[in-house]
Amino acid sequence: MKFNLIASISRSLLMARWRQTLVAAIGVTFSITMFVGLLSFMSGLNDLLDGLILNRTPHIRLYNEILPSKNQPVDQAMLFKERHNFISSIKPKNERLEIYNNTAVIKALKNDDRVLGIAPKITAQVFYNVGGIDLTGVINGIDVEGENKLFSFSDYVTSGNYIDLKNTPNSIILGKGAADKMLAEIGDVIQVTTAKGERKQLKVVGYFESGLLEIDKVQSYASINTTQKLLGESNNYITDIQIKLKNMLIAPQLAKEYQHLFNVEAVDIQTANSQFETGSSVRTLISYAVGITLLIVAGFGIYNILNMMIYEKMDSIAILKATGFSGKDVNNIFTTIALSIGIFGGLLGLLCGYGLSALIDQIPFDTPSLPTIKTYPINYNPKFYLIGAVFSIVTTYLAGYLPSRKASKIDPVIIIRGK
Amino acid sequence: MNEKVLEAINISKYFHDPLTMQVLNNVSFSMHKGEFVSIIGKSGCGKSTLLYILSTMDTDYEGDLIIDGVRMRTKNESELAQVRNEKIGFVFQFHYLLNEFSVLRNVMMPGLKLANFSEKEVEDRAYQKLKILGIESEALKRPNQLSGGQKQRVAIARALINDPLIIMGDEPTGNLDKKNSEVVFDIFTELAQVYNQSLLIVTHDNEFAARTKRIIEMEDGKIIKM
Numbered sequence A: 001m002k003f004n005l006i007a008s009i010s011r012s013l014l015m016a017r018w019r020q021t022l023v024a025a026i027g028v029t030f031s032i033t034m035f036v037g038l039l040s041f042m043s044g045l046n047d048l049l050d051g052l053i054l055n056r057t058p059h060i061r062l063y064n065e066i067l068p069s070k071n072q073p074v075d076q077a078m079l080f081k082e083r084h085n086f087i088s089s090i091k092p093k094n095e096r097l098e099i100y101n102n103t104a105v106i107k108a109l110k111n112d113d114r115v116l117g118i119a120p121k122i123t124a125q126v127f128y129n130v131g132g133i134d135l136t137g138v139i140n141g142i143d144v145e146g147e148n149k150l151f152s153f154s155d156y157v158t159s160g161n162y163i164d165l166k167n168t169p170n171s172i173i174l175g176k177g178a179a180d181k182m183l184a185e186i187g188d189v190i191q192v193t194t195a196k197g198e199r200k201q202l203k204v205v206g207y208f209e210s211g212l213l214e215i216d217k218v219q220s221y222a223s224i225n226t227t228q229k230l231l232g233e234s235n236n237y238i239t240d241i242q243i244k245l246k247n248m249l250i251a252p253q254l255a256k257e258y259q260h261l262f263n264v265e266a267v268d269i270q271t272a273n274s275q276f277e278t279g280s281s282v283r284t285l286i287s288y289a290v291g292i293t294l295l296i297v298a299g300f301g302i303y304n305i306l307n308m309m310i311y312e313k314m315d316s317i318a319i320l321k322a323t324g325f326s327g328k329d330v331n332n333i334f335t336t337i338a339l340s341i342g343i344f345g346g347l348l349g350l351l352c353g354y355g356l357s358a359l360i361d362q363i364p365f366d367t368p369s370l371p372t373i374k375t376y377p378i379n380y381n382p383k384f385y386l387i388g389a390v391f392s393i394v395t396t397y398l399a400g401y402l403p404s405r406k407a408s409k410i411d412p413v414i415i416i417r418g419k
Numbered sequence B: 001m002n003e004k005v006l007e008a009i010n011i012s013k014y015f016h017d018p019l020t021m022q023v024l025n026n027v028s029f030s031m032h033k034g035e036f037v038s039i040i041g042k043s044g045c046g047k048s049t050l051l052y053i054l055s056t057m058d059t060d061y062e063g064d065l066i067i068d069g070v071r072m073r074t075k076n077e078s079e080l081a082q083v084r085n086e087k088i089g090f091v092f093q094f095h096y097l098l099n100e101f102s103v104l105r106n107v108m109m110p111g112l113k114l115a116n117f118s119e120k121e122v123e124d125r126a127y128q129k130l131k132i133l134g135i136e137s138e139a140l141k142r143p144n145q146l147s148g149g150q151k152q153r154v155a156i157a158r159a160l161i162n163d164p165l166i167i168m169g170d171e172p173t174g175n176l177d178k179k180n181s182e183v184v185f186d187i188f189t190e191l192a193q194v195y196n197q198s199l200l201i202v203t204h205d206n207e208f209a210a211r212t213k214r215i216i217e218m219e220d221g222k223i224i225k226m
């Protein structure tokens, strides 16, 4: 009953000034629209750029590195134990890059329930022979199906069928850049030289486009078997184990654990790609800053209209107070006005923001380096809508706070005497 | 029948701007239920100032104000608003109606705020009051569509809606022509005689005052005759 009365008075005051009220509400609508649109777009873009790297990066990669011995003899001499020693005489010997006992490691990882999946890999340094010239290159020997499952390999194979890599013996999927340099068509046979000097002929069954030009000039893919044969290694030779986790955030600590457990090097995604996170968070920060600035501007609009309304309605406020409305009632009336502008404008803004996002989502975005993307990316995260809604209400409440307080403090005697 | 509805005890009031000056000087009087009292005095003698204090709108005074047996000093802002809502009906020289609402809604407003009755009942009561004042046919108009005399009657209906203990008026006929003043005065007299309504009316109109039961005369912030 009490609230109904306050609401009905608020509504009447609003209606008496509906044009200005509408302008104020449109201000809120506009800012919320931009806020939601901007954040959805920025976040979509972030996801896209991160995905470019992160989706194709294992959460943890296990590998062997050729390092000098950590136990240099000079360190073991009691005399020099506390000193800094410059003499490190034991150089790395001809160690293999292979992960020892990898079948057992893979088995252990498959039984670890923090792990989503694993894909073994061999990296082989090669030269692509083009006429008289050799181009440096890297052939990734992959478990074709595993790689596709974990890293959406097929998305990046732009011509040819990725599964041919498994089904055709001695086949290769060339990076687009490398293929262009070699003038290699699908179905052609190319020749590579391994680091040990052996030559091998491979049949091109597809092109690979990662979106990163430099990578496409160098990298190619072959099946694990083909690569093992290429290197002249046995069929349990593996140089990398790529791990995807169920929860990416535990990657750093798990990497340490595996490093000890399997006695290999382990690098986690956060360490390997820290610069990307920085980029995304800066972009996100900028979008929030712009969105919130817009909202604050809209807040000033509401502040203005309320101040004007209170100035115009001095008499009405005085009479309400003279007939028994308390300062708090008057305060509630103007706060209600502010909030209804905020809620109405905000809701409309959320709708328009969704519309704007959907619109951006339709704009074609064709770039040769991103084969899977056809339109501008949008992230429809409900979080943005929630933040937008909360912010529109909070800003309008704050914008209404001072004017409402002013209205509640109006002394009816001064107004009535003034006539 | 002889209960006091209002009692002023040694009320003094000072204004400090631009110079400190005493506008009310130890004003004391009391009013009984059903009394029709008028306050007269020269312009600037402090009648309006006194009435704003008596109506609880002005709280900056010395002395005590007792309404319906309760000291007003003990009450805070919202409790005083409650007192005005429930016990005092105020009629101003200017009508002060809310143009955003219909006449009916204006009359209903203090009743809705008090919320002793449902909205429907308040509406019925508002119609009754408008009928007493002879303007029920204007109920659905906007205040700015009425004549000055009609507006003042709407304001009186609004003052009556909660059956207040006392009606106060600051020159309620000051802005009306002879004929309309007559109408308003007749309404006040009828309220006093038929409904035993207590009334405290400030006026310039000595003819008006002469017809009330009791006259309080002020001069320079003091009561000189009552």
Ligand SMILES: Nc1ncnc2c1ncn2[C@@H]1O[C@H](COP(=O)(O)OP(=O)(O)OP(=O)(O)O)[C@@H](O)[C@H]1O
Pocket (backbone or CB within 6 Å): B015, B016, B017, B018, B023, B041, B042, B043, B044, B045, B046, B047, B048, B049, B050
């Ligand atoms: N806000 C104020 N500040 C300073 N002095 C004031 C103020 N309001 C009123 N006064 C002074 O107080 C005195 C009494 O004013 P008040 O309005 O009560 O007179 P009044 O008896 O109602 O006069 P009138 O019959 O003309 O309405 C006047 O001298 C006036 O100048």
Ligand SMILES: [Mg+2]
Pocket (backbone or CB within 6 Å): B047, B048, B049
């Ligand atoms: Mg006066």
